[in-house]
Amino acid sequence: MSLERTGVEPQSRIRAIGAVIVIVILLFMGTSQTLNDAAADTAQIGGGYISPRVSSGDDSIWRASSGNQPDNTSVTLTVAGSGTKGITLAPQDVVFIMDHSGSLQTYDPQVLRILAAHEYIDNMIAPFDRAAIVKFDNTATLFHHLSSAYAQVHADLDALAKSQPQGQTNFQSAIDLVNTEFETFGSAENQRIALFFTDGVPDPPSANVTISQMDELVANGVKLYTIGLGPELDENALRWMADYTGGQFYKAETAQELVSIYMKISDQFYNYTAGMNLTISAYLNPELEYVPGSSNVTEGFMVNTSDGTLLTWSVSHVRIGQNWSVHFRVRSPDGDGRTRVLKDESEISYVDWRGRN
Incomplete structure (x- = not known):
């Protein structure tokens, strides 16, 4: 029957x-x-x-x-x-903004932040969702432009995992690069998401984000999700950055919590309903x-x-x-x-x- x-x-x-x-x-x-x-x-x-x-x-x-x-x-x-x-609403363009400063050798020696980003990408739907990787320490570096070529995005994460964290924590350089990427390569049809991971505060203090940078994110339609790890955070600043753009702040007490946080963010953009x-x-x-x-x-x-x-x-x-x-x-x-x-x-x-x- x-x-x-x-x-x-x-x-x-x-x-x-x-x-x-x-x-x-x-x-x-x-x-x-x-x-x-x-x-x-x-x-x-x-x-x-x-x-x-x-x-x-x-x-x-x-x-x-x-x-x-x-x-x-x-x-x-x-x-x-x-x-x-x-996919709820629309596909997503996601830039993973990864802190790569020296203190991560202490707070995430197993590079679970990289595993969390891998898991997020594995949950994306090709060819609609696109991703890119930005790492920042003294300055910021974009590996490749937004793409649904997930094998390349995974390779970029693997390369980041194999490199030694070092240097300072330049928030400002990272946000500048993200704004440029969305302005130049962002899809007008996609949701624009940036996942900003850090285990610290802007270093030097002059490398903090500015109001004009945040206004530019908003103008570009980017929601910033901030993810903080460890005891040295300025939680108020990270929460303010997320709230300013309509995103959300997440606090990880330990690196073991990062995968679940990234997947919690990811699942907001998908619908698992059959009926x-x-x-x-x-x-x-x-x-x-x-x-x-x-x-x-x-x-x-x-x-x-x-x-x-x-x-x-x-x-x-x-x-x-x-x-x-x-x-x-x-x-x-x-x-x-x-x-x-x-x-x-x-x-x-x-x-x-x-x-x-």
């Missing part, structure tokens, strides 16, 4: 086709099917969808009036969150009846027998990679021949990740 989506792109309504049921003295031939792979096609920038399947616990059962056992069987309906994450506000409507064929009290999911469950038997479950949310399932039992009082478990009217309706019904 399978529920099948119509169309190729993710749809928010899924109709049923029938599985085989045998009702001679025996009832129900169990099957388990999933959606055709072609139905798993997603929009260009990703997105989740609902992929359901139905299976039975027994190959066959006796009609209830025969007096033989088994005279009922379990049915399992599974709703899987399928697809890939979708919301699901209504699962299972219309039993007339030869079958629901065994009262057999649904293992009771929240949001209703039985309507005004016109045949309609079983409905309401589910608030299914994420990509998550399975929701329900088990219930059916029997046939006087059935005979072959039929389907569910009628063609059976369906799953939901709101997809874009908010479409």
